[in-house]
Amino acid sequence: MFVYQNFIMSVPNTKKNIDFMKKLEYVVVNDTHMSETAELADIVIPGSVYLERYDFTGYWVTWPVLGLRKPVVKSVINGMTEVEFWMAVMKKMGMKDKKGYSPADQTYDSYYADEYNPTAYAKEQNWDAYKRSTLAMTGKTEYEKFRKEVAMPEGGSVDEKTGVVKEKPGADGKAKAIGVKIGEKIMKGFETPTRKLEIASAFLKKNKMSGLPEYSEPEDRPTTDFPLYLVNFKQNEHTHSRTFNNDYLMEMKPDNPLIINSATAAKMGLKDGDDIWIESPFAKAKGTVQVTERIHPEVVALHHGYGHTGFGKVAKGSLNKLNAWSPAGTADGQFFAGKAEKFSGQIVAKEIGVRIMKA
DSSP states (O other): OEESOOHHHHSSOHHHHHHHHHHOSOOEEEESSOOTTGGGOSEEEEOOOGGGSOEEEEEOSSSOEEEEEOOSSOOTTOOOOHHHHHHHHHHHHTOOOTTSOOHHHHHHHHHHHOTTOHHHHHHHTTHHHHHHSTTTBOSSOOOOGGGOBOOOOTTOEEOTTTOEEEOOOOTTSOOOEEEEEETTEEEOOOSSTTSSOOSSOHHHHHTTSOSSOOOOOOTTOOOSSSOEEEEEEOOTTOOTTTOTTOHHHHHHSOOOOEEEEHHHHHHHTOOTTOEEEEEOSSOEEEEEEEEESSSOTTEEEEETTOOOSSSOHHHHOEEOTTSOEEOSSOOSGGGSOOOBOTTTOOBOOSOOEEEEEEO
16 A cells, blocks of 8 residues: 555665566555556555645654644545545454554544534544644743753662662563763753763664764675766755656756766766766666766766656656657666665665766
């Protein structure tokens, strides 16, 4: 199930993603566009845009905020929102957790009773109580939380050597650290095992690492055959891979030439606008170059999100000599390995060696 997610374009290694999709028994896509992912689905459910629906939206940049978004237009297709659709699926399948609870049991009827009635919606969601709750807004940003004084917990203890204050041990014999004693006061401290600012991480030491930052060579670093680092980036004209069928945004930023250092380009005999081949161990594709001084000589870069084949006529670019659509720009995800980084488990999206050839 993919909800508002173009998996094929968003996750590195396009070929591997397509092969994976084709092996799935049944694929459901719930989205506002017929994307590359939707084209491989067994069934596509039309989604909603934010102007058509109610949403609880969370923000976390400065302090936690939970807000209610209200629709300004009725659904263009007179359909369900994503939440309503999946509530209906849960209801139909009788999906519940181990305690027999399902959110669909509590909200399904009210969702469908009067979708476009803010009063009914607010009443069902206990909007008055929500507005009074601390979830709505904390009021102000709290600075230097580590200095906040805390009380000694009942049955708690203090490590005389480190000053760490712990709660009373639980049934498993483990005791949680809640602060650090400094002089006569107990401060909250930092969210570390020692409650202090750690130069060497106690957590990493416990997991048989040095506890200090260590550099290791990237797994897919440049080689003799693929001598340049390829990285990707984003600019404010576009959002991820979602906005490339928008005429206005594509007029501002219609394609993504490969950014290359002027000295590197000169060695290859390349100049602005030249057609090139970009090749990694996983893919080979055409592109163009943009020469600049503002990138390292051993690095090249592609703006993320371009190269669509199934996201709409604007995203696809223009008709070529064979009367087929040529994608606008070059998809960066195809060049990467499509794997997780071995230490963090995060996806590797900026680590691959490539070679550039004039087309």
